[in-house]
Structure formats: C-alpha cells, structure tokens
Amino acid sequence: MDYTKLFRHIPEAMVVLSPEYKILDATDAYLKITRRSASQIIGKHFLLEAFPNKELSYEENPVRASLDKALQSKKVDYLEVIRYDLPKPEAEGGEYDVRFWEASHTPVLDEEGNVAYLIQHTSDVTERELAKMALTESEEKFRFMAEAMPQLIFTTNAAGELNYLNKRWERYTDVPLEELRQENWQKVIHPDDLPAVMAKWEEAFRNGVGMQVELRMRDKDGLFRWHLCRTQPMEDEEGNIIMWVGSSTDIHDTRMMVQELLATNEQMSLLSDQVQQAYEKAESERKMLETLILQAPAMFCILKGPEHRFELINEKYHQIYPTRELLHKPLAEAVPEIVEQGFIELLDGVYNTGKPYIAEEVPIMLDKNNNGNLEETYFTFSYHPIFESDKVSGILAFGYEVTEQVKFREKVQELGKS
CATH class of the missing domain: 3.30.450.20 (PAS domain)
Structure with missing residues (x-):
C-alpha cells in the first residue's frame, strides 16, 4: 500500500513536521487552503521559511509556542484562533487576504517514546470569525446608542426573559443592574401598579404587539415617580419575534403639572391632553434627534x-x-x-x-x-x-x-x- 499517496489524499488539512519543525509532507487539502504547492514548502522550516509571521518575531509566534509544548509534553496541544493572512494571486490584485485559523499539534512517538514527528491539523475558520466580529460590532453599536439615550432602556429575548438594561437604570434606581435583571426589577414598580402592568405585558406578549402603559417607579431617593413605558417586538424576515425592546421615560413633572391644571379648572382637561401629547411628541423627537440620529455612528x-x-x-x-x-x-x-x-x-x-x-x-x-x-x-x-x-x-x-x-x-x- 502506498501510504504516502494515501496520506496526501486524506480530506483534511494536515502537515507533517520533524522535531526540528521541518516540513516533511502535507495533504492536498492543506496545500489547497494555504495556497501553496508541495515544492514551495516541503523541506523548509515551517515557521521561518514556509509560513513566516510578518507581524511577530519567531519567539513571539503562538504557533511555535504550541509546537514546543506538544514536543516537550508529548501530548496534543490545541492552538487558539490566530490570524495569518495569505498573499492574493496577482490576478486578484496581489496584497493579502485576511484569514483566521484553528489548529492542533499531535506528537507521534517512536518505539523508544521519543517524538519522531509532529502533525498539525488546521482549519480555516475565517467566515466564522468574521461573522462573530460583525455580530460584536452590531451589538456594540446597539449598546452605544442604548447607553446614550436619556431613557431607561431594556430588552428581552423572544421568550420575554429580561437580558439587558442600560446603565441609566442603575443610576436612576440605585440598584445594581445584576440585581434588577434577577427579577428584582418588579420591586422598583409601585405595588398598586404592578398587577396592571403585568397584565398588559402578558397580553402584548401573547398577541405579539407593542405595549404602552403609565406606571410609578421608585427612584434612588425612594420616591415613586410616574413613567411612560413602551415595548415593541422586533421581528425577523419571516415575521418571527426575535426580541423585545422597551423604554421607560420619566413623565412625573408633566403629569403633576397636568393634575394641578385640572384641579384648578375643570375646563383645562382639553389643555392637559394637549400638554401630554406635546410632551410625548417632544420627548420622542428629542430622543431620536439627540441620540439615534445626530450622534449615531x-x-x-x-x-x-x-x-x-x-x-x-x-x-x-x-x-x-x-x-x-x-x-x-x-x-x-x-x-x-x-x-x-x-x-x-x-x-x-x-x-x-x-x-x-x-x-x-x-x-x-x-x-x-x-x-x-x-x-x-x-x-x-x-x-x-x-x-x-x-x-x-x-x-x-x-x-x-x-x-x-x-x-x-x-x-x-x-x-x-x-
């Protein structure tokens, strides 16, 4: 049996090294993903000649550290994700193509228990890492906007479980965010308002529609102040709800002003509605103008x-x-x-x-x-x-x-x- 031919046709990206890190052989799959030919790398030092790192010295190279560990311990060592860019063909404009890799280094022992070979099994995980980076960037943008807003912002997952509160909650209530996330958020709502709020939320959640409710919330000084709370479901392209986004705006001063006007003159009821509507419109536009629009990246x-x-x-x-x-x-x-x-x-x-x-x-x-x-x-x-x-x-x-x-x-x- 031609074991050399058999090895080269293994459908995995693998390369065989000597204990001195000279390349002895490589599978066709390895040559394909690294854009090298056998003549370009076999017989050369793996790190110094075949795949030199243009950013790090030999001593700083994490691949060398992993190989050293496998060689010394005589056990498999797993290399965390690293970035190693590959040169583009001249037909594609040259320069470098950003790539991310995972690898394991497996020592092969001889009859006396000494390391005779090292096998690197590598995987191109570029698409996965770029997707993770894009997701992280998207989340960071959302968090930036949520933290910049003057409202108390919160989100839940599709099951309605609270998973995010912006820092303004902690500054407003003087309750640590972790405590609020662990169901303690109910303690800052006035006990007389909580049953109605929960009923409205359960109805909105059940029907998959937005909710708007006024409630009293305790601030850091122990005072209950009126808030306007809104929630809105976010859907994917198929119409499935993937999360809920909510905000709570302090409307206490406006509400008190309206009540004082009503107590002074019953005919001011119409004006109170107009004041309330004007406040809500101004608050909504100010929020969008100052945070989501003018300051947004x-x-x-x-x-x-x-x-x-x-x-x-x-x-x-x-x-x-x-x-x-x-x-x-x-x-x-x-x-x-x-x-x-x-x-x-x-x-x-x-x-x-x-x-x-x-x-x-x-x-x-x-x-x-x-x-x-x-x-x-x-x-x-x-x-x-x-x-x-x-x-x-x-x-x-x-x-x-x-x-x-x-x-x-x-x-x-x-x-x-x-």
Missing part, C-alpha cells in the same frame, strides 16, 4: 407624511449623497434612482400598516456622485413607524453599509468552488 433619517419627505438627516446618511439637497424633499424626488427598485412600496407598507420592516444585506443601485452612474451597494437597514396620537406620521430609517462584507463572502465562496 450609523445612517439615520426621518421621513414625514405619505410622500416620505426628508425632515431630518444625520451626517452618516448625507455622506451617501454629498452633492444633493435632500432636506424637505420627497424621497422619490430627491433620490429618483430608488423608485424602480421598490423602496417606495416598502415605505408605503410601513406607513400604511404601522409595522416595521427589517432587511439584511440588500443590494441597492445608487447614484452617489449624482452623475448618472449607478453603483451597487449593499445595506442592512430597517424602517420603523413614528406614531403621533396613535397614528403613523412618519418613518425612522436606520441602516449601515455592508458592501465589503458581502463582497468578501462572495470571494470566499468563489474560492471554495474553485
């Missing part, structure tokens, strides 16, 4: 009315169309190239139904330079209805560009097919 804009007229645009959004005047213009007039791409219909659906729309990695043809040349750009975005007096008055659009990630994944897929 992603693209935000507010579209008002059935024509989807630009009312507010942050700098990130304006960078897409640096030469255009967008403010106060209908979307179809300001960005005509998107009309035939179906985005007006999507916005109409959100405006008419009051249901948010979320999309990931959608290609959009944009005339960024306003010269008639369309560029394919990928975005992950969402449209959320803005309510005034229980009616949709506009849409909050949020998004960020993911063109590089999509193009990179497509290249990886093409390489996998080759």
